[in-house]
Amino acid sequence: MDSRLLSERSRVFERADPYAVSGYVNQHVGSHCIRLPAAGHPEASLNHRKFANLDLCRISYGGAVRVTSPALETIYHLQILISGHCLWRGHKQEHYLAPGELLLINPDDPVDLTYSDDCEKFILKMPTTLMESICDEQRWQRPSPGVRFVQNNYRLDELEGFVNLLAMVCQEAEATDALPRVQEHYAQIVASKMLSLMKTNVSRESLGCQEASxxxxxxxxxxxxxxxxxxxxxxxxxxxxxxxxxxxxxxxxxxxxxxxxxxxxxxxxxxxxxxxxxxxxxxxxxxxxxxxxxxxxxxxxxxxxxxxxxxxxxxxxxx
Missing domain, CATH: 1.10.10.60 (Homeodomain-like)
Structure with missing residues (x-):
């Protein structure tokens, strides 16, 4: 799994100052603050690609870094743990993410994550406008406050074919000749797949309450x-x-x-x-x-x- 989600071809930082990596993430992936351990000199690495209106990111901080943000506002974060572990705190609960687990962070969710020394993640940043456009196109009913994922944590083996789709997106993102229209189609497919596979507050069009003809x-x-x-x-x-x-x-x-x-x-x-x-x-x-x-x-x-x-x-x- 790890080798398919952004390769070395997308490397931006390698064994770098975590604050430099954090500054880059703030510009491209989402606003946040980091808190480093008092001792040691952690070295961070980052792979990144822009893909249509998505951002693809693979990150490790090399230390027990705590990442916080009051809210992501207009974006969703889909995070897949590749190695190590990560503690997520939110809404009076907490969960230790293990490799192969996925975390969904809604735009209005506070972010409070603590990375282990060996933690590495793949992060997909998706704008709220993409989710809304998919719902509108399909005539699915979404609450006026916006689309919200009501279950935050999944194992990848629960989401049939999803990691393979992300691997294809990463491969397309690293292609020598980028095709914007193709990238837009892939982005729409990823959003549609998320709405289909994961629990949300969206009411999708139904064939009927009784058994349909x-x-x-x-x-x-x-x-x-x-x-x-x-x-x-x-x-x-x-x-x-x-x-x-x-x-x-x-x-x-x-x-x-x-x-x-x-x-x-x-x-x-x-x-x-x-x-x-x-x-x-x-x-x-x-x-x-x-x-x-x-x-x-x-x-x-x-x-x-x-x-x-x-x-x-x-x-x-x-x-």
Whole structure:
């Protein structure tokens, strides 16, 4: 895990003065103060990348440093402990983070963290405006004070695929040729994944209080093809068990929800590529719009279904 979340290519400080590193963090990652131990000379290291409207940071202070802030105001901090341990204090409770654990800090949460000597973290800084835009786009109801994560602590193995997504983001951030539009898509996917996997105060659109009809399930998929819709999520929205959902798809269509959703995404992409009135800048951009992060697999699936590459479909409409 540790080798995939920002490599040495993103190094800004190595074995440096912790106050110099803290000053840089204040400019790019979030306002805070640090308190160093009375004895010793800790050496800090920092890797950093700007990625669309996100900031990616990997940091170690090399000592038992205490980090405090009254609030982050307009940003969320997602912190993953890579090594060592970190004590988090908040709202009359405290928790020792172990490697592989994730901490979410809301904009209005006070920050009070104590690093161990060997503590190293990966930090994702995300603006509140990105979370709000995802909710508005999906017509999810969010309280007027803003989106808030109601559970602060998770183990990464509880969040299926999330660390792999972050690793892909880091890899893209360190690519030689940065593509701003691609970075924006990844940032939106990360925010959507967080809202889907983690507990928040957001009320997401539901298929209905009673068990939904199969037609309504298909209509829901049709209207949300750009989202990451898993079978588990669809079953919860439809107020039925995952087994019942799979049974419906097998009886009506002879396939699984996952294969059906992928096929519908591919059909929507093909329609856009073939339509001269549809403004498509590139196949890559369109694929990312529909959540296809592995472009090689996307092209293979597309060709298997339609007998040609997506680039061929796009070229043909201009003939």
């Amino acid at each position: 199969f037609e309504r399930i298909l209509a829901y998929i049709e209207h949300n093809l750009k989202q990451d819709i898993s079978g588990e999520f669809l079953a919860r929205q439809a107020s039925m068990s995952l087994r019942s959902l799979y049974g419906l798809f097998e009886r009506h269509l002879g396939t699984t929800p996952k294969h059906y959703i992928r096929q519908k995404k591919l059909e929507r992409i093909r329609a856009a590529l073939a339509d001269p009135s549809c403004n498509v800048r590139s196949v890559t951009e369109l694929a990312l719009d529909y959540g296809f992060l592995h472009l090689g697999r996307f092209s293979e699936s597309y060709k298997s279904l339609f007998g040609e590459l997506p680039s061929d479909t796009l070229k043909r409409r201009s003939l």
